[in-house]
Amino acid sequence: MIEARGLSKRYGDLVALHDVSFSVQPGEVVGFLGPNGAGKTTTMRILTGFLPPTDGVAAIDGHDIFSDPLAARRAIGYLPESPPLYPEMSVEGYLAYVAKLKDVPRSARSKAVDSALDRCGLGDVRRRVIGALSKGYRQRVGLAQAIVHDPPVMILDEPTVGLDPIQIREIRSLIGSLAGEGSARTVILSTHILPEVEAICRRVIIMNRGRKVVDAPLDELRQTGSLEEVFARATTREIVTEEVAS
Ligand SMILES: Nc1ncnc2c1ncn2[C@@H]1O[C@H](COP(=O)(O)OP(=O)(O)OP(=O)(O)O)[C@@H](O)[C@H]1O
Ligand SMILES: [Mg+2]
Structure with a gap:
């Protein structure tokens, strides 16, 4: 569903990503972890077609991100680190606008908007202007x-950042329900909250200094210690991949 092959990104001398490859199957929910600056957002921006890699290829649902960007993007729901919300638009007006951009047919649009409002707990604020909402509600928007547009692939960059504990729980359960057992939806979510990963994800990818240093089922990782210990081990060594390979 998601294929990343040899992705690299350089900014001048800075190597933000180095030769990152992974694939995510339909229905998988993957936690994308790593310290600040590890390359999580960079990877997500490449996968969603917002940033060209220096090297490598990526495909979403069989569509190459660069040769077939429209089809690839249509298959993705992307929550960026800072979502481009329009502060002067109403919540429902904005969602209708996004549905149109995402090619939801006119006849299906109002139902799609109602369903998104309902699933994100936004029914009570649907006519409010986005700029007047609290941070948590803006995150829900x-x-x-x-x-x-009910995409088969969701790429969520720190979906619960800055939310209060109740909202974190609600958003977490929303993501859990969107990606629950038996769902074919594929999800990659980045977070710094390890219990969040334990609550939602079955597989974990850990990035460090632009490299993928861990990619394993959560159950397997837990056999060698807590997720926090695994994270600390993987991100305090210089280059773990080389050590594992040799
Ligand atoms: N436009 C840019 N120009 C130069 N360097 C950049 C740019 N965008 C990102 N970087 C660098 O690329 C590296 C990876 O950044 P990225 O935002 O992917 O990290 P991250 O894992 O998402 O971190 P965080 O947990 O803080 O969100 C960092 O060193 C960052 O400074
Ligand atoms: Mg980031």
């Missing part, structure tokens, strides 16, 4: 715009 960000999530609603990522799911309004």
Whole structure:
């Protein structure tokens, strides 16, 4: 469903990503972890077609991100690190606009908007202007715009950042329900909250200094220690991949 092959990104002398490859199967929910600056957002921006890699290829649902960008993007719901919300638009007006951009047929649009409002707990604020919402509600709008066209692939960059504990729990359960057992939806979500990964994800990818240093089922990782210990081990060594390979 998601294929990344040999992705690299350089900014001048800085290597933000180095030869990152992974594939994610339909229905998989992957936690994307790593310290600040590890390359999580960079990877997600490449996968969603917002940033060209220096090297490598990526495909979503069989569509190459660069040769077939429209089809690839249509298959994705993306919650960026800072969602491009339009502060002067109403919540429902904005979601209808996104649905149109995402090619939801006119006849299906209002149902798609209602369903996204409902799933993100936005029914009570649907006519409010986005700029007047609290941060948590704006984050919900960000999530609603990522799911309004019911995409098979969701790429969520720190979906619960800055939310209060109750909202974190609600958004977490929303993501859990979108990607629950038996769902064919594929999800990659980045976070710094390890219990979040333990609550939602079955597989974990850990990035460090632009490299993929861990890619394994959560159950398997837990056999060698807590996720926190695994994270600390993987991100305090210089280059783990080379050590494992040799
Ligand atoms: N436009 C840019 N120009 C130069 N360097 C950049 C640019 N965007 C990102 N970087 C660098 O690329 C590296 C990876 O950044 P990235 O945003 O992918 O990290 P991240 O894992 O998402 O971190 P965080 O947890 O802080 O969100 C960092 O060193 C960052 O400074
Ligand atoms: Mg980031």
